[in-house]
Every structure is written in structure tokens, then in C-alpha cells.
Amino acid sequence: MSQVYSFIFYLLFACRFISLFISIANEKRLKKMGATEYGASNSALLTVAHLAFYGCCIWEGYAGGAFFSDNLTLAGTIVYAFSILMLYVVIYAIRHVWTVKLLIAPRAYHTINTGFLFRTVKHPNYFLNILPELVGVAFIFHAWYVLIIGLPVYLVPLCIRIKQEEQVMKQQFADY
Incomplete structure (x- = not known):
């Protein structure tokens, strides 16, 4: 990867990594408030899928001898930067209830963002x-192989998560 692209990627990756510490802190706080976790096994599967996706992308890139200094890398870096920006927009929007797990706090602490x-x-x-x-x-x-094969595989637990989240939110919040 060119030095500029490498620096940007690692900086953004660090921001992504920091979000995990935010999630862990929020999870601890939510559980102290009496939050209930739903879909724990699917959350674990999503974590494995996420790590595997990253690992396989890195492996495929280096094994394939990609040069990492072309327009495709630039486009990927822009899309990745957008995704990290949106991650922090979402974290800011829902603050203390944002976690990588599906946790629902008691009604007094958990409001629906409208x-x-x-x-x-x-x-x-x-x-x-x-x-x-x-x-x-x-x-x-x-x-490309990870994108073509790995993304559809990743979508299975992600779709399950979305379905679980929809069910839980509708059960817990009349205004959802």
C-alpha cells in the first residue's frame, strides 16, 4: 500500500478499533442499568464474520500481489472513510445505548431516536x-473473492441481527 493510503487506512482502522472500547463501556453501563441482551450467539457469529472478512481481505490482497496505490484503493479508502464517519455519527446520535451487541436498557434509559x-x-x-x-x-x-463469496456469507448473520433487532424493538417500544 502506498504510504499515504497505508496511513489513512491505519488511522481509520484505529478509529474503528476505538469504537469497540466505546461499545464495551456502553455495554457495562447498560448492564448496570438492567439491560437485557438478545441474540448473543448471533452477535458472536457477527464478530467472527467481521474478523474473518478483514483477515481474508488482507490475505487475498497480499497473496494476489495488489499494488494498493491505484484508483481502486483510493475508492475503497473513500468508502471506508465514509463508513467510519457514519459509525461515529450513529454513536453520537444514540450515545449510551450504542453497542455492537443487541442490548435493550429499561425504558427509563432507552429512548427511540427519531x-x-x-x-x-x-x-x-x-x-x-x-x-x-x-x-x-x-x-x-x-x-474480489472475499467480496463475492464473503459478503453474502456475512449478510446471513447480519440479516438475522436486523430481524432480531426489529422484533425486540417492536416488543419493547410501542413507539417503534
Whole structure:
């Protein structure tokens, strides 16, 4: 990867990594408030799928001898940067209830965000962060096999998560 693209990628990756610490802190706080976790096994599967997707993209890129300094890498970096930006927009929008797990706090602590972003995009964390993130990483590393095979595999637990989240939110919140 060219030095500029490498620096940008690692900087964005660090931002992605920092989001995990935010998630862990929020999870601890939510559980102290009495939050309930739903779909724990699917959350674990999503974590494995996410790590595998990154790992396979990196492996395919280096094994395939991609040069990482072309327009495709630039496009992937832009898409990846957009995804990280949207991740932090979502985190800021829902603050203390944002985690990588499906946790629902008691009603007194958990409100439904009805802002523009959440009215416009039903699940912005998944559609504006996760999916562009995966596509961006695949483009950066020229990982076509991972994109063609791995993304549909990843979509299975992601669709399950969305379905679980929809069910839980409708059960817990009349105004959802």
C-alpha cells in the first residue's frame, strides 16, 4: 500500500478499533442499568464474520500481489472513510445505548431516536457503516473473492441481527 493510503487506512482502522472500547463501556453501563441482551450467539457469529472478512481481505490482497496505490484503493479508502464517519455519527446520535451487541436498557434509559438519520435510514449502523466498511476494505485490498463469496456469507448473520433487532424493538417500544 502506498504510504499515504497505508496511513489513512491505519488511522481509520484505529478509529474503528476505538469504537469497540466505546461499545464495551456502553455495554457495562447498560448492564448496570438492567439491560437485557438478545441474540448473543448471533452477535458472536457477527464478530467472527467481521474478523474473518478483514483477515481474508488482507490475505487475498497480499497473496494476489495488489499494488494498493491505484484508483481502486483510493475508492475503497473513500468508502471506508465514509463508513467510519457514519459509525461515529450513529454513536453520537444514540450515545449510551450504542453497542455492537443487541442490548435493550429499561425504558427509563432507552429512548427511540427519531432524528432525521433514523427516520431516513431504518438501520444506519448496518447500511451506512457496516456494509460500506466491508466493501471499502475489499476494494482497498482488491479482495474480489472475499467480496463475492464473503459478503453474502456475512449478510446471513447480519440479516438475522436486523430481524432480531426489529422484533425486540417492536416488543419493547410501542413507539417503534
